[in-house]
Amino acid sequence: xxxxxxxxxxxxxxxxxALQEGQRIDGRAFDQFRKLDLRFGDQxxxxxxxxxxxxxxxxVSAEVTAPYTDRPFDGIFTITTELxxxxxxxxxxxxxxxTEVLLSRLIEKTVRRSxxxxxxxLCLVAGQKCWSxxxxxxxxxxxxxxxxxxxxxxxxxxxxxxxxxxxxxxxxVTIYTPAEREPVPLSWLHSPFCVTxxxxxxxGEMMLVDANLLEEQLRVAKLGGTAVEGxxxxxxxxxxxxxxxxxxxxxxxxxxDDLKRRDKGGLLAELSAENER
Amino acid sequence: MAVQADRVFVLPGDEVPAALIPxxxxxxxxxxxxxxxxxxxxxxPTVAGQLATDHKKNSIWVEYNGGRYIPAVGDLxxxxxxxxxxxxxxxxxxxxxxxxxxxxxxxxxxxxxxxPQLNHGALVYARVCLANRHMDPELECVSPTTGxxxxxxxxxxxxxxxxxxxxxxxxxxxxxxxxxxxxxxxELGSAGLAFETAVGRNGKLWVNSESVKTVLIVGxxxxxxDENHLNVEQQKKLVRKLVKEMN
Numbered sequence: 001x002x003x004x005x006x007x008x009x010x011x012x013x014x015x016x017x018a019l020q021e022g023q024r025i026d027g028r029a030f031d032q033f034r035k036l037d038l039r040f041g042d043q044x045x046x047x048x049x050x051x052x053x054x055x056x057x058x059x060v061s062a063e064v065t066a067p068y069t070d071r072p073f074d075g076i077f078t079i080t081t082e083l084x085x086x087x088x089x090x091x092x093x094x095x096x097x098x099t100e101v102l103l104s105r106l107i108e109k110t111v112r113r114s115x116x117x118x119x120x121x122l123c124l125v126a127g128q129k130c131w132s133x134x135x136x137x138x139x140x141x142x143x144x145x146x147x148x149x150x151x152x153x154x155x156x157x158x159x160x161x162x163x164x165x166x167x168x169x170x171x172x173v174t175i176y177t178p179a180e181r182e183p184v185p186l187s188w189l190h191s192p193f194c195v196t197x198x199x200x201x202x203x204g205e206m207m208l209v210d211a212n213l214l215e216e217q218l219r220v221a222k223l224g225g226t227a228v229e230g231x232x233x234x235x236x237x238x239x240x241x242x243x244x245x246x247x248x249x250x251x252x253x254x255x256x257d258d259l260k261r262r263d264k265g266g267l268l269a270e271l272s273a274e275n276e277r
Numbered sequence: 278m279a280v281q282a283d284r285v286f287v288l289p290g291d292e293v294p295a296a297l298i299p300x301x302x303x304x305x306x307x308x309x310x311x312x313x314x315x316x317x318x319x320x321x322p323t324v325a326g327q328l329a330t331d332h333k334k335n336s337i338w339v340e341y342n343g344g345r346y347i348p349a350v351g352d353l354x355x356x357x358x359x360x361x362x363x364x365x366x367x368x369x370x371x372x373x374x375x376x377x378x379x380x381x382x383x384x385x386x387x388x389x390x391x392x393p394q395l396n397h398g399a400l401v402y403a404r405v406c407l408a409n410r411h412m413d414p415e416l417e418c419v420s421p422t423t424g425x426x427x428x429x430x431x432x433x434x435x436x437x438x439x440x441x442x443x444x445x446x447x448x449x450x451x452x453x454x455x456x457x458x459x460x461x462x463x464e465l466g467s468a469g470l471a472f473e474t475a476v477g478r479n480g481k482l483w484v485n486s487e488s489v490k491t492v493l494i495v496g497x498x499x500x501x502x503d504e505n506h507l508n509v510e511q512q513k514k515l516v517r518k519l520v521k522e523m524n
Contacts, residue, residue, distance in 0.1 A: 002373050008399070009398040010437055010483075011437050015436075026497075090373070
């Protein structure tokens with residue numbers, strides 16, 4: 001397996017020295033993100049996120065299956081991440097690297113286990129039929145900060161997604177094609193976002209957001225966690241709140257734009273069979 | 278690449294017009310990179326790019342901005358040391374490709390006792406002295422005829438930037454301002470910045486200076502010129518902007 005290319009000694013020393021003088025290699029401020037862009041595809045549930053040179057594609061799909069026997073009232077929700085050799089030659093198909101395992105675990109934690117998606121609303125017939133929602137996340141180009149970008153991509157794709165409308169008559173479930181009834185959005189409870197902070201220096205005294213690949217390779221990396229000053233933790237939290245608000249407004253604005261683009265002649269509201277609840 | 282109006286753009290497999298092939302009464306025709314000779318007398322481009330000719334040297338080649346560097350004898354490259362063997366350093370010229378070898382005695386004034394000690398991750402500026410297909414390339418940091426280093430050897434300090442292969446070729450041209458259309462380094466120098474650079478044909482640029490800010494500005498200026506395909510006027514404007522921002 002090819003190992004990830006490591007930065008040279010000169011680069012290591014220089015990046016740290018520049019950080020000590022308050023400079024980043026690409027000229028950004030310590031708390032500045034790279035250019036973030038979000039685009040939706042022609043289909044429902046396709047989100048394409050670009051963050052600097054990092055690019056990700058999330059695709060949501062849904063099908064009807066039998067629920068798990070221990071959870072008869074819940075639907076199924078899975079997220080699969082794929083770091084293909086297209087992103088970096090160090091990635092191999094079917095052999096997850098440490099980056100990939102960490103990424104999928106974190107996405108799982110933030111989106112799935114925080115109950116952002118109401119699983120009970122995916123149930124059709126208790127114990128027999130439910131929706132299985134699946135998110136496929138593809139990393140197209142890897143230049144650091146995959147976590148923040150992929151979390152944004154997954155959340156945006158899920159909020160953009162529409163599943164086919166269904167109706168119940170006695171024991172029969174009818175699934176309507178988009179031509180018959182306008183598809184309905186998922187029951188979305190809250191939008192979680194990630195903001196990653198990278199620490200540098202011997203005691204982790206320098207703090208960056210949105211580290212690129214080179215900066216990511218040089219940061220203090222402790223998987224079990226490391227001791228951080230209480231004050232810097234509070235600083236991080238308040239910076240993260242401001243950043244997450246920006247993410248949230250970006251996604252809202254892009255979703256509204258996309259809806260406007262699709263809603264030709266203002267017919268979407270009439271086509272919808274959804275009722276206000 | 279700098280676009281020149283009189284050059285023809287070719288695609289892989291195209292037919293090279295006979296009128297463009299230089300003919301010299303005495304010298305044999307020399308084929309450069311990107312062209313393949315199919316006997317008896319057919320020339321086929323193997324890459325997309327501009328067809329360039331030199332009538333004095335009776336040579337023809339294709340100028341392209343390709344993805345991966347393929348070593349050729351005489352090229353100057355910046356490589357990083359992977360490990361050290363008994364007689365050789367194993368170095369990478371391009372990431373994720375097999376190592377090249379650099380003999381430990383191929384440095385200026387090197388003997389068994391005075392050879393440089395290079396650790397994993399150290400950068401070396403070297404010349405390719407052996408490059409065959411299906412063989413690991415061999416490098417040297419000293420001219421075999423004169424025994425002088427001519428500026429080659431370990432690079433200490435500074436910062437390494439990745440640039441495109443076309444950009445590194447333009448920077449390495451003898452008249453880089455006229456032929457290569459890169460004035461950015463000259464402009465930075467005349468703006469009063471003191472720095473030194475080394476350009477590797479493998480798409481690497483090493484910049485060193487007393488001040489960190491200067492290194493950052495030089496690196497950013499070259500990378501922006503490369504990525505946004507700036508012409509000479511735009512490069513001058515960029516340099517003025519960056520120097521203004523620094524002060």
